[in-house]
Amino acid sequence: MVKHVRVSAFVVALAVLAGSCGSSTPARPPAPPAGSAGFPVTAGTLTLEEKPTRIVVLAPSATEMLFAIGAGEQVEAVDDNSTYPAEAPRSALSGFQPSAEAIAGHEPDLVVISNDLNQIVDQLGTLRIPVYLAPPARTLDDSYTQITELGRLTGHTAEAADVVTRMKDDIAKIVADTPQRQDKPTYYYELDQALYSVTGQTFIGELFGRLGLVNVADAVESSQVNGGYPQLSAEFLLQADPDLIFLADTKCCGQTPDTVKARPGWSGITAVRTNRVVPLDDDIASRWGPRVVDLVRTIADAAGEVR
Template sequence: MRIFSHTCSNTEIVCALGCGDQLVGVDADSDYPPEVVAGLPKTGRDLDLDVAAVHALQPDLVLSSLTVPGHEQVVAALQAAGLATLVCDPQSLDDVYDDIRRIAAALGVAERGAALVASMRSAMPMVEVAGARPRVLVEWWPKPVIAAARHSWVNDIIHRAGGINPWGTVEAKSVPLEYADAAAQRPDIVAMSWCGVKVENYRADKVRARPGWDGVPAVRNDCILAISEAFLGRPGPRLVEGYRQLRAAVAAAGSSATA
């Protein structure tokens, strides 16, 4: 089967299923695994996809998603071009697992999909916490602060890692916040996972310098960490690494609280 992947997460799912050799092209942001994507045609970024170029690659199936605002127009253009599409729109960790199984079934490797989901479940167990769970802010953007909300797989990951998301009851995928409103929730941990920014450019000093944040527990106790958006923002196999890093931060915050 000839597959075109329109999003990083779907590219990574295809490769984790052992089907990377079926990819005939990817979007320009798909950068993992490098040994697979380096030599593939790239037809533009996710919101600026060259649909004609995708069509020219003659894919049997285009894997797309609705995880970014504006993707719906791209999906409509792909379908208008007569391309068969499989569209993902995960909002929970279980949705991510369902999408992996759907993609695996479409590629004829359903058993690999089940195995991958089982592996991810095993690698992300529910952590039982003695006492209060640390309050975790996962922020997709620093100014304004954009926090993961209820309809996000990250909300589930925070809980599984032993934390609690102060915005986990907000009926949205994410929520923009004024600095004062974010500080008022007194997060114990701030995880920078800024979309579209390389992790080496995440700056904890930008968090510390926010007005009124000197009393925020995460700032006071230096619990500000950088977790690549590749590990939290892409609903695919590498969410396991994001979970591991959050779990380590939660454990460290718990140790500090009892010290």
């Protein structure tokens, strides 16, 4: 549940200061900063007059995108969940409980978020801090769009185009090299031990669909889909008997092929019995940045083992 917080007196003071600083008119226009050629630029609804040099990122996927396109040196701070790449300047900032005060303390000229929690967009807007919203991708095209727009906003348009092209080419090759079978293998994708999963209509589901796999969660009644993330039951999964199980809860929850096998009744599931329980890197499995190619490759390798 989203908790709305009150803007503190400190933030209000900063807003007043920002407003007063912007009210005076200089005698002559300031010289454009170095490296700002090509600006202003617009991406979505956001327009930046100058190239940002102090970016704060509260979205792990966006952090990976920015470093992949060569904008890492412009990143001032990232949130506590941005674990990749190693050189990303991690901080105590939270993407789940964003604080306008803490963000403003880094003096950013661009903030990148994936969710407007705590009404952070409005709070930062009061401070005249530009915000780019990169919501969770629903399709691969959404991911490509965000990479492209971040490239435009940071002055790395060409580099972003190269990243997108490589991703498309790599995924296309993986898909082309994966045998398409008439009897498509089925899979269960585990988000946590409460048996929350994804349907084929989600970003993750699209990746599996491209590789010709069938999601057992798609058989759940529409009233239980919960926005594409249904909670399944052990009884449902035992009956569905998937050919493959993918664990996206290895880091968070310590799940392994052995812990799955130890669950009551699960040793008889085809995926468990044939040793096709695939542990995933939680971070890669939950993000929609350039490393999605690694996830597609892992899925394809596992699918190729099904006979």
